[in-house]
Amino acid sequence: MRTPSFLQRVREARRVVVLTGAGVSAESGVPTFRGTDGLWRHHRAEDLATPEAFARDPRLVWEWYEWRRRLIATRRPNPAHEAIADLEARVQEFLLITQNVDGLHRQAGSRRLVELHGSLWRVRCLAEGTVTENLEVPLPSLPPYCACGALVRPDVVWFGEALPPGAIRQAYDAAESCDVMLVVGTSALVQPAAALPMIGKAHGAYVVEVNLEPTPLSAFADECHHGKAGEVLPQLLGSLMRPRSLTHNP
Numbered sequence: 183m184r185t186p187s188f189l190q191r192v193r194e195a196r197r198v199v200v201l202t203g204a205g206v207s208a209e210s211g212v213p214t215f216r217g218t219d220g221l222w223r224h225h226r227a228e229d230l231a232t233p234e235a236f237a238r239d240p241r242l243v244w245e246w247y248e249w250r251r252r253l254i255a256t257r258r259p260n261p262a263h264e265a266i267a268d269l270e271a272r273v274q275e276f277l278l279i280t281q282n283v284d285g286l287h288r289q290a291g292s293r294r295l296v297e298l299h300g301s302l303w304r305v306r307c308l309a310e311g312t313v314t315e316n317l318e319v320p321l322p323s324l325p326p327y328c329a330c331g332a333l334v335r336p337d338v339v340w341f342g343e344a345l346p347p348g349a350i351r352q353a354y355d356a357a358e359s360c361d362v363m364l365v366v367g368t369s370a371l372v373q374p375a376a377a378l379p380m381i382g383k384a385h386g387a388y389v390v391e392v393n394l395e396p397t398p399l400s401a402f403a404d405e406c407h408h409g410k411a412g413e414v415l416p417q418l419l420g421s422l423m424r425p426r427s428l429t430h431n432p
Contacts, residue, residue: 188405189420191388195361197275200266201378205367205393207282209412210257222246231340240333244325247336251302254284255319262366262411263290265419269364270294272422277356281368281375283338296349296356298375300338308333350374357381366392367411370399379403392418 192198204214222230225246229235236243259267267290270276278295280287285303287295305316309332316326328334339345353375357363363382370376370391379399383389391403392414400406407414 188388188390188418189422191362192269192273192419192422195273197356197360198269198273198362198364199276199356199360199378199382199387200269200278200364200366201368201375202266202278202280202282202287202366203368203372203375204282205369206260206262206280206411207257207284207286208367209260209262209410210286212254212257212282212284212286222249228341231338232342233340234342236335236340240325240335244321244336247302248321248324251319251321254286254302257284257286259286259290260412262415263287263292265415266366267291268422269419277352277360279353279356279375279378281372296352298339298345298349298353300336300346302336302338304337305334306337308335313337345374353378354381357387358385360385360387363387363389364392365389365399365403366415368393368397370397390418 186194208214230243230246263286266278266287270278270292276294278287278292279298280295281298283297283299283302285301303315303317304313305326306313307328307330309328309330312328326334357378358381360382363379365379368375370379379389380402383402389403390405390407391397391399392407392411394410395408396406407418
């Protein structure tokens with residue numbers, strides 16, 4: 183019996199989950215903030231993206247995030263982002279789980295998504311806990327403040343912080359119930375996101391990895407495709423892709 187192709191499995195699937203990491207956005211020119219990419223004014227990302235750093239010097243931390251927001255505002259979704267958005271439109275039950283905070287999936291048209299690590303384009307009031315969208319580039323003041331007068335922080339998950347309980351529960355539930363899981367541009371090392379493909383596999387999902395190079399997941403995935411996601415995904419999804427004209431603005 184001929185083994186069903188990936189495209190056939192997707193067409194027949196009721197539930198599809200996509201998990202993405204920094205590799206997807208790297209093709210749009212977004213730094214991964216690892217290694218030399220992680221240095222800004224001689225500061226490491228690991229030294230800035232912490233509650234302690236923010237408590238010590240909120241202006242410095244916000245200057246770093248302002249630099250990132252300015253940079254990302256000039257970037258646009260690439261064919262990998264667009265292929266994932268197209269896939270969403272063609273699947274009955276779909277969830278995109280992303281570890282990225284740059285908002286490029288939303289720009290590409292993704293709507294059914296969980297941003298595990300938050301978003302650079304939202305801020306959270308330290309006094310009220312309210313979360314609001316903020317697309318201002320540049321920000322009018324550094325550090326920025328809430329209308330109530332309290333300091334706000336980026337609505338992202340910093341080192342040492344737990345993921346939002348609702349987001350990780352939604353991700354786990356989707357992994358347990360999906361028919362196909364597509365894992366794109368992630369090292370499969372950062373927990374708890376790295377556990378999601380294995381959860382999917384344990385519950386019968388067909389797991390497909392797309393990454394520049396092999397990862398710890400490669401030995402367990404049903405299919406591995408090594409290369410740039412912006413090249414591999416349009417080829418994999420083939421006829422599911424729709425013609426594109428102009429890319430959305432945020």
